[in-house]
Amino acid sequence: MATLDALDARGRAVVQVDGVAVALFRVNGELHAVADACPHRAGPLSEGDLVGYVVHCPLHTWPFDIRTGLCSRHPGVRVPTFEVRVQGQHILVAASGSVPAP
Template sequence: MSKRPPFVRVAGVEEIPEGVVKHVIVHDKPMALCRVEGNFFAVNAVCPHMGGPLANGRLEGCVIQCPWHGWTFDVRTGLADHPGGHAVSAYEVRVEGNDVLVGWLKRPLS
């Protein structure tokens, strides 16, 4: 069984206002970190369609939209918000005190 990578501090709670997306790097992976209704979520920051920067995308509720071609993903799960779409990886996020930490994959992609 492989060892899970450690959680990494990526921001302070106050650095991620509600509805804002921040680009962070965790274990050499670009991620889009956001806060929705007080909860923090992290997904792969690269759109699987053509490599668009999801961290620069628009966030509406729990859905992030790629700024290049409009593909949408649920930040809670990484699943595409349209039928037949590709998912992005979603990562575990936790808050310890005033620190936002990102860790391992929530689920393997098929």
């Protein structure tokens, strides 16, 4: 679990969820969470350029929608997404499908 003050000036953070690095992005006041490892060659998506809801992998620029995980350049390629919810100052990220109880 992380707190909102873990987000950097760009609204990003990396947290560990069951041993998996998860990149958090705050866009338009909402948080989105994807695995911080590009499915191509594990580039750190947390360091990619974000345009709207699309993060571009910093290694080879594959674009991923942080809401769905889908890659628009390579149909069928997807980075795992995670449910995320804010309760007070706490950021709750689900390990698999559902948001954990606080």
